[in-house]
Amino acid sequence: MSEVAATGISVLLVDDHPIVRQGYRRVLESQGDLHVVAEADNAADAYGAFKAHDPDVVVLDISMPGASGLEAIRNIRARSPRARILVFTMHNEAVLVKSAFAAGASGFVTKSSEPSAVVNAIRSVARGERAMSDDIAHVLAEDSLSPTGSVLDQLGEREIEILRQFAGGATTEEIAAQLNLSVKTVQNYHYLIKSKTGARTDAQLVRLAATCGLTRI
Amino acid sequence: MSEVAATGISVLLVDDHPIVRQGYRRVLESQGDLHVVAEADNAADAYGAFKAHDPDVVVLDISMPGASGLEAIRNIRARSPRARILVFTMHNEAVLVKSAFAAGASGFVTKSSEPSAVVNAIRSVARGERAMSDDIAHVLAEDSLSPTGSVLDQLGEREIEILRQFAGGATTEEIAAQLNLSVKTVQNYHYLIKSKTGARTDAQLVRLAATCGLTRI
DNA sequence: TGCAGCTCGGGCAAATTTCCCAAGCCGGAT
DNA sequence: ATCCGGCTTGGGAAATTTGCCCGAGCTGCA
Numbered sequence: 107m108s109e110v111a112a113t114g115i116s117v118l119l120v121d122d123h124p125i126v127r128q129g130y131r132r133v134l135e136s137q138g139d140l141h142v143v144a145e146a147d148n149a150a151d152a153y154g155a156f157k158a159h160d161p162d163v164v165v166l167d168i169s170m171p172g173a174s175g176l177e178a179i180r181n182i183r184a185r186s187p188r189a190r191i192l193v194f195t196m197h198n199e200a201v202l203v204k205s206a207f208a209a210g211a212s213g214f215v216t217k218s219s220e221p222s223a224v225v226n227a228i229r230s231v232a233r234g235e236r237a238m239s240d241d242i243a244h245v246l247a248e249d250s251l252s253p254t255g256s257v258l259d260q261l262g263e264r265e266i267e268i269l270r271q272f273a274g275g276a277t278t279e280e281i282a283a284q285l286n287l288s289v290k291t292v293q294n295y296h297y298l299i300k301s302k303t304g305a306r307t308d309a310q311l312v313r314l315a316a317t318c319g320l321t322r323i
Numbered sequence: 324m325s326e327v328a329a330t331g332i333s334v335l336l337v338d339d340h341p342i343v344r345q346g347y348r349r350v351l352e353s354q355g356d357l358h359v360v361a362e363a364d365n366a367a368d369a370y371g372a373f374k375a376h377d378p379d380v381v382v383l384d385i386s387m388p389g390a391s392g393l394e395a396i397r398n399i400r401a402r403s404p405r406a407r408i409l410v411f412t413m414h415n416e417a418v419l420v421k422s423a424f425a426a427g428a429s430g431f432v433t434k435s436s437e438p439s440a441v442v443n444a445i446r447s448v449a450r451g452e453r454a455m456s457d458d459i460a461h462v463l464a465e466d467s468l469s470p471t472g473s474v475l476d477q478l479g480e481r482e483i484e485i486l487r488q489f490a491g492g493a494t495t496e497e498i499a500a501q502l503n504l505s506v507k508t509v510q511n512y513h514y515l516i517k518s519k520t521g522a523r524t525d526a527q528l529v530r531l532a533a534t535c536g537l538t539r540i
Numbered sequence: 541t542g543c544a545g546c547t548c549g550g551g552c553a554a555a556t557t558t559c560c561c562a563a564g565c566c567g568g569a570t
Numbered sequence: 571a572t573c574c575g576g577c578t579t580g581g582g583a584a585a586t587t588t589g590c591c592c593g594a595g596c597t598g599c600a
Contacts, residue, residue: 123413123434125441129346136349196340217340224342262546275527278587291548297589308525310492316533316540323533323540479577495556506556508579514558 114139115232118155120146120178121167130167137225149178156182156189162232166211167194176209176317183210190231194224198245203238204304213237260302266320268295272308273315331356332449335372337363337395338384347384354442366395373399373406379449383428384411393426393480400427407448411441416536417462420455422480430454475535477519483537485512489525490532 117134119142121127127145134140144159146152156164164182166175175193182189192213193206203214213231215224219239230237238246261269271281282292305311315321334351336359338344344362351357361376363369366385373381381399385392392410399406409430410423420431430448432441436456447454455463475483481502488498499509522528532538 125350125436125438126343126346126434128438129343129350132349132353133342133346217343219342221342221345264547272524273526275524275530277524287547288549290550293587294549294590295547296587301589305492307489307492307494309490309529312526312529313492313540323530481578504578505580507581510557511559511580512578513556517557518559 114141115163115228116141116143116159116161117228118142118144118146118152118159118161118164119167120149120152120155120164122147126167130165133221134225134228140225140228149175149181152178153181153185156186162190163228164189164191165194165228166191176205179206179209179211190234192227192231192237198241203242203246214242215239216241261299265295265299265302268292269299269311269315270320272296273312273321331358332380332445333358333360333376333378334445335359335361335363335369335376335378335381336384337366337369337372337381339364343384347382350438351382351442351445357442357445366392366398369395370398370402373403379407380445381406381408382411382445383408393422396423396426396428407451409444409448409454415458415462417465420459420463431459432456433458474520474531475537478516482512482516482519485509486516486528486532487537489513490529490538 117140119127119130119134121130124147127147131142131145134142143161144155146155152164152166166178175195179191179193182191187210189210190212191210192215193211194215194217195202196217198216198218206214212234213227213236215227215237216239218241219227223239227237227239267285268281271284276284278289278292278296281287282289285292300306300311303311303314305314312321316323334357336344336347336351338347341364344364348359348362351359360378361372363372369381369383383392383395385395392412396408396410399408406427407429408427409432410428411432411434412419413434415433415435423431429451430444430453432444432454433456435458436444440456444454444456478486484502485498488501493501495506495509495513498504499506502509517523517528520528520531522531529538529540533540
């Protein structure tokens with residue numbers, strides 16, 4: 107930690123947009139204590155860059171939520187549990203946030219945050235603290251958080267089956283007929299799945315199912 | 324034009340993310356000939372800022388594409404036909420690109436472009452030329468070769484925008500707020516889109532949007 | 541034995557969806 | 571000029587679904 111104080115905080119920037127990366131780099135470098143020691147433009151390269159530079163903080167800016175970003179987090183954390191990862195994205199869905207923290211992220215800030223909030227989050231994460239922007243805290247607070255794992259782990263077999271069929275495009279009646287259940291039961295499952303996963307929309311449910319490999323599109 | 328050569332190119336930055344704006348500003352300013360004279364964080368403010376500063380180029384970085392962005396373009400162009408607008412977004416769907424040019428944009432570059440390509444695009448646009456990044460040209464080329472009527476061809480601009488947001492996971496209220504429509508109108512669009520496309524389920528709608536490249540999962 | 545969690549469904553108010561309709565606007569055809 | 575058709579915007583009302591509460595029958599497990 108003393109070396110951090112002496113040399114500042116080294117940062118690995120992961121973002122798939124070059125100019126966005128360059129912009130962030132300049133913003134961070136202008137802070138004085140933050141130094142971007144490496145960049146990566148995709149989740150796959152992120153771990154290699156992490157290994158090579160051992161940064162204090164990884165700033166992961168994933169415009170496309172879901173598997174690739176979460177995968178990168180898990181990848182890095184699995185092999186370097188000390189890694190500090192700050193997710194930085196424009197998305198603010200509870201599902202995503204919870205998945206990110208579950209995957210091992212140390213912080214989560216949205217792009218709507220003030221630049222000062224972002225750099226402060228980086229400093230917090232570097233100190234080993236958890237950090238999140240106000241809007242994220244609000245989203246999580248709304249969402250009566252349950253200590254969950256990989257989203258699908260919270261679901262029972264029946265729930266998963268119904269989610270699969272639903273995401274595949276089946277109507278409630280079709281699912282009920284297919285599984286020999288009453289429509290009411292399927293509706294209840296539908297609701298239950300949404301509340302368990304934190305999805306507030308059918309569309310979010312489909313995306314969730316897709317990123318979990320439950321259905322392909 | 325000679326004044327452009329003498330004083331450089333003045334730029335109005337429009338983006339809803341503060342830190343992104345700050346990043347771009349630094350990147351552009353570092354070029355020497357590009358000067359960010361104003362910023363706006365939403366489509367509504369864009370025209371006011373344009374009027375107040377009369378920039379050579381407007382760089383519109385809309386994370387949420389569609390009506391609000393297209394609207395801003397039309398707004399500015401309607402009252403200042405000389406305006407040069409460069410759309411700068413992470414989206415690369417042919418529908419969006421064509422709509423943007425139809426609305427009066429002078430250029431379209433994606434965030435996957437190299438920073439040098441972006442600043443060159445700004446310079447081209449300032450000279451009154453049309454500009455687009457390589458990937459956009461590629462997308463448009465592909466699109467022009469496919470006479471296949473995509474499902475999207477049946478949909479109007481508003482419908483496409485609402486479909487995109489819906490498939491992205493937004494609720495009806497969020498879409499209504501975002502586009503400044505009544506919830507009722509969004510509901511009607513929702514229904515209309517379903518009947519036009521033949522989708523009987525929200526999930527089918529999401530899959531449709533995904534296969535049309537309207538949203539990625 | 542008893543608790544916990546899954547599965548299955550009823551009930552009911554609140555919300556949404558489903559259609560149908562109308563009006564304004566604009567572009568193109570007559 | 572005029573009309574037609576399509577887009578956009580929303581109201582209305584019936585039908586359906588959702589949100590959330592509930593109980594009951596299973597199972598496994600402590």
